[in-house]
Amino acid sequence: MKKVLSAAVILLSIVCTSFWGSANAASIDLGATPLVLAQVDTRGDLRDRVDTRSNDGVRRDDRNSNDYASRASRGVGKQGLTECSGDFAYCGASTCKPTGKKIKVDQDGGKTTKEYEEAVCTCPIITREMAVQQGVALHGLAAVNEGNMKGSCQPPSKGTIWSYAELKLPEWPQQSAGWKTLAPIGQECPVGSKTVNCWDYLCTIDPKPTANGVKTATCRCPINEGVFGHPAGGNEVYFTAAGGYFGQNGGDKLKQSDACKMFPVSGPIPQPNQ
Template sequence: MKLIRILLLSLLAFSSHIYAADVKDRDASRADVHNDGGANVNDVATDTPKHQKPEPARNSGIQQCKGEFALCASSTCKPTGRMIKVNIADGKSTKEYPEVICKCPIITAEIANANGADLSGIAGVNQGNMKGSCAVPSPDKIWSLFAPLTNYPQESATPPFVKGDSQNTFKQAVCSSGVGSNCWSFLCTRDKALTNGTRTATCACPAGENPFGAPTQNSQFLIGAGSQYTAAQGGQQAACSQYPVSVPNIADYK
């Protein structure tokens, strides 16, 4: 379980900000949020009750995938009204969750070099909807993975993306309401057009799911989205209601 807690913190580069969880409130019900298609983002398969703690991932297939990848750590998402299948039991079966669509920057060699990093992302090839390897099904596809980068294109309200540099870097915040999304190890489609000069990908991800296939347990979660929102736009907390890519409360993994 210690390994999972460490991985959850590192997935979105939140290792410097561990928030205190109120254990008594961990099972408090979250206000229902419905998407346009009528699917409740808190709906999960009935074989895993919400109060049940996630099982540890024993064969998550964690490895480095070399080459370009989408990094969704600072993205918000929109519900589609559909469901998406997610690997559980280390890829041996699947569970359906409400689907959201997220636009994420593509990490290129130039961005990796600017961060002093190799061009590779951390993947769970038995997690998300990966098929046991780093291979993509076609050239127009790309995986949403993770790397602890700080300077990369950041989602903003207006314009939709800003260049990642010393003035526009990854920042973190805690959300106490809303529903978080998980895009780690999910398949994305490369966007044909640039988004305000940024190469992006459109990723289909689950809402209300933690990185290992289990439903999230409570309403507190960590985000990187919204760091470029102005005070007039509601600041970073405005992203909490936009299904941001997130890390759930690590108290659930104790």
């Protein structure tokens, strides 16, 4: 069943008791707050479903899920999360293409690195103007010691931009709808899908906007990385908004589920053993 999401958190969200509490560029201290490896539907139904599933996995003491959550959570305390100001790329509804190259990913707060297969993704740039038009503040959530951010919200050079997670925007340009600004439609991709994590990665601003004027960026991101530099554990389903509007465009022969085979940007949801 299609889930229409009312806010833009498709790549990664950390569900916690008090998520936003300060102005731009303020560090968010999660402390011992549980890490929920899922994406958020702020209408509530999907959030409840994901939270229940994750908690159920803990209650069952599922070794694979718990091990993955443990590995991922090690990255939280090293830097916490940071709300970065300014425009950013948001890839939560994009599909990607493998490059055949490797990308080096920071993990455990930047203390170690790991190489992954690389994918290239085209992602819309979220601007303050876009947020103002929809009556919300611009929020870009980053973990600045993870991905390849190297500890700073500041892009390293002219023509570059970081990819973050966006938590407040009801609508943003959808790749599967020809870059029309629409509410995302989410889906779960099955265990074993090849997916991409584009949270906290460097992107190059594309020289020309799309035909309908949307600014985009080309982002290079790892395939089958989970959270904070660690591999996906192998027993996850993946939540994504990629492909949400496939089949709704004139002449479009693709269907929504086809995006699961197109290296979608997504977040892993650990599954309990059956």
